[in-house]
Amino acid sequence: MPALLEQLIDGPGFVLLPNLIDASEAAQARSRILEVVASPSGSAFGRLNEKIGQQHLRGLLWHGEIFERLVQHPALIEIAEAMLGDDMVLGAYSSRILYPGAIQMGVHIDYPYWAMRGPFTLRPPLMLQVIWMLEPFTERNGATMVAPRSQLRCSRPNREEFARDAIKITGAAGDAIISHGLLWHDTSQNHTEQPRVALLINYGLKVIRPLDSEIAKVPPAVLERATPKLRQLLGLEFANSLTRDLARGGLY
Numbered sequence: 001m002p003a004l005l006e007q008l009i010d011g012p013g014f015v016l017l018p019n020l021i022d023a024s025e026a027a028q029a030r031s032r033i034l035e036v037v038a039s040p041s042g043s044a045f046g047r048l049n050e051k052i053g054q055q056h057l058r059g060l061l062w063h064g065e066i067f068e069r070l071v072q073h074p075a076l077i078e079i080a081e082a083m084l085g086d087d088m089v090l091g092a093y094s095s096r097i098l099y100p101g102a103i104q105m106g107v108h109i110d111y112p113y114w115a116m117r118g119p120f121t122l123r124p125p126l127m128l129q130v131i132w133m134l135e136p137f138t139e140r141n142g143a144t145m146v147a148p149r150s151q152l153r154c155s156r157p158n159r160e161e162f163a164r165d166a167i168k169i170t171g172a173a174g175d176a177i178i179s180h181g182l183l184w185h186d187t188s189q190n191h192t193e194q195p196r197v198a199l200l201i202n203y204g205l206k207v208i209r210p211l212d213s214e215i216a217k218v219p220p221a222v223l224e225r226a227t228p229k230l231r232q233l234l235g236l237e238f239a240n241s242l243t244r245d246l247a248r249g250g251l252y
């Protein structure tokens, strides 16, 4: 684990985790997402941005048990907790769909960094981003682009430097890219005839306001069956975690 955190913080700024789920589970999540966006209520969870040919679907916990499972994937939780503490929470949980012909969304760093005035610091890391491939990411279908080691600059992205330094991350269905929130990244163009679908998870420090202000607004059935880990991710254990902080001598 220390080596992996070193790569995320002081090294390339990202790691490709192969085969976190198998291709059939990835396909199941992908078709559910495409089903939701095609349904009458789909746009309530995220409008199509026609200018760039992309749709960002929020509120995944409303759309099936599979998404409860994926956000608690043990390998991701282990890494996120090693990086952000065992009381880390979910800042956002969504899917990004690149329709055929989609263009770049624009190089950026992740929340909360883009919402801050700076100066930025690498440590403590404020968030861990997961970009989970629900189908193979290829040279042609809109694979994520990253500028390796750009998190070390602790700055907002520079478009020209990103164009010079960025590489495309290709991989198989079920692989996931994890990255430091300060890593410069973007989507690429989808030149194929099929939508490219990614699952996006923002794990963050518990003291940071979630990007999705409705993250804990989930259907009653989801809340009833929520594991202690999902309750933690939804921020429902915040008071208990403060009690633990105080017991550890937090005030002094």
Ligand SMILES: O=C(O)CCC(=O)C(=O)O
Pocket (backbone or CB within 6 Å): 096, 131, 142, 143, 144, 145, 185, 186, 187, 198, 200
């Ligand atoms: O879908 C991707 O490849 C990256 C998406 C992303 O960076 C975002 O939505 O902030």
